[in-house]
Amino acid sequence: METTLSKLNIEKAKSSRINQVDFDNLTFGSVFTDHMMVCDYRDGAWETPSIMPYQGLTLEPSARVFHYGQAVFEGMKAYKDDDGKLWLFRPDENFRRINTSCARLAMPEFPEDYFFDSLRALLQLDKEWVKPGYGNSLYVRPFVIASQPSVMASPAEEYKFIIILSPAQSYYGGEVRVKIAEKYSRAADGGFGYAKAAGNYAGQFYPTQLAMQEGYQQVVWTDSNTHEYIEEAGTMNVFVRIGDTLLTGPTNDKILDGVTRKSVIELAKDQGISVEVRPIKVSELVEASKNNTLKEMFGSGTAAVINPILGFGYKGERYELPQLDNSYAGRFKKQLMDIQYNKSEDKFGWRYAVD
Numbered sequence: 254m255e256t257t258l259s260k261l262n263i264e265k266a267k268s269s270r271i272n273q274v275d276f277d278n279l280t281f282g283s284v285f286t287d288h289m290m291v292c293d294y295r296d297g298a299w300e301t302p303s304i305m306p307y308q309g310l311t312l313e314p315s316a317r318v319f320h321y322g323q324a325v326f327e328g329m330k331a332y333k334d335d336d337g338k339l340w341l342f343r344p345d346e347n348f349r350r351i352n353t354s355c356a357r358l359a360m361p362e363f364p365e366d367y368f369f370d371s372l373r374a375l376l377q378l379d380k381e382w383v384k385p386g387y388g389n390s391l392y393v394r395p396f397v398i399a400s401q402p403s404v405m406a407s408p409a410e411e412y413k414f415i416i417i418l419s420p421a422q423s424y425y426g427g428e429v430r431v432k433i434a435e436k437y438s439r440a441a442d443g444g445f446g447y448a449k450a451a452g453n454y455a456g457q458f459y460p461t462q463l464a465m466q467e468g469y470q471q472v473v474w475t476d477s478n479t480h481e482y483i484e485e486a487g488t489m490n491v492f493v494r495i496g497d498t499l500l501t502g503p504t505n506d507k508i509l510d511g512v513t514r515k516s517v518i519e520l521a522k523d524q525g526i527s528v529e530v531r532p533i534k535v536s537e538l539v540e541a542s543k544n545n546t547l548k549e550m551f552g553s554g555t556a557a558v559i560n561p562i563l564g565f566g567y568k569g570e571r572y573e574l575p576q577l578d579n580s581y582a583g584r585f586k587k588q589l590m591d592i593q594y595n596k597s598e599d600k601f602g603w604r605y606a607v608d
């Protein structure tokens with residue numbers, strides 16, 4: 254986009270809250286840094302972005318986001334290496350994706366230089382909040398909301414693009430057993446499952462609660478027409494290893510194009526692992542589990558990087574996966590983290606230096 258960001262309003266916090274934070278006991282996404290970025294869209298244009306002390310927003314109750322869910326977001330992380338240098342992982346992908354999400358929800362796209370210049374300035378201001386050490390990171394949450402006060406059911410003419418930052422520790426997804434969806438869906442053909450839209454998440458909570466009551470931690474979503482094909486695992490992309498072949502579904506209008514997913518595919522191919530990107534039938538999983546060729550299932554996403562799945566439930570039956578010493582899940586998690594923390598060569602050019 255052809256805009257040049259000539260200025261950025263910066264108001265620094267009078268004092269830092271960093272000493273009040275127990276960095277050894279962080280609950281994911283509950284503590285935020287000293288600053289945030291807010292940029293308003295009015296009269297057909299994005300105004301000058303402002304970096305300001307982290308604070309509440311004032312919105313009228315009629316702001317459209319509250320009524321029609323016109324809201325999208327992103328999730329990425331900043332990492333500190335052993336020399337104190339800050340890095341992001343493929344942020345160009347997140348930037349591209351938030352605009353893809355905006356377009357699907359009839360929201361205006363955000364200019365690239367506004368995004369990167371304000372994000373860099375924000376991260377530099379709150380750099381102390383990124384703790385060194387493998388597993389520590391700063392979760393970056395950009396989001397866009399329709400702020401126009403009016404309950405008319407049409408796209409708003411005013412928006413806010415906001416970035417907030419939350420310190421995170423190594424996120425251990427825990428022991429995950431999943432229920433394969435037989436009734437509910439998270440996305441439909443022609444819908445907006447591929448967008449990181451707030452409403453996609455709200456719609457998942459209830460079916461996930463039901464699965465939890467049955468002793469599962471997550472739902473593996475299946476296609477809304479037949480429930481015969483797996484799509485995603487909770488809010489992560491899903492991979493399956495049958496024999497030594499790695500499988501994942503193709504991205505389409507129902508599957509989110511995850512940065513971790515595409516990185517795993519590239520790593521696997523680069524290492525000569527056979528990768529098949531094609532629709533995966535639930536019946537294949539059941540069959541492979543029965544003949545002991547189903548070796549792994551795992552989710553991929555920014556928060557946990559790779560989250561191994563230990564078993565799944567389908568049509569009243571429970572299936573357990575073997576515990577491997579040399580899993581693909583463990584291998585890809587280490588390789589991705591080594592790149593993210595600047596501990597290994599970056600042959601794909603995925604690291605982005607913040608400072």
Ligand SMILES: *Cc1c(COP(=O)(O)O)cnc(C)c1O
Nearest residue numbers: 488489490509511512513554555
């Ligand atoms: C964010 C998200 C993912 C993971 O994407 P990453 O870019 O790897 O973090 C997968 N599925 C859904 C539904 C998501 O919202």
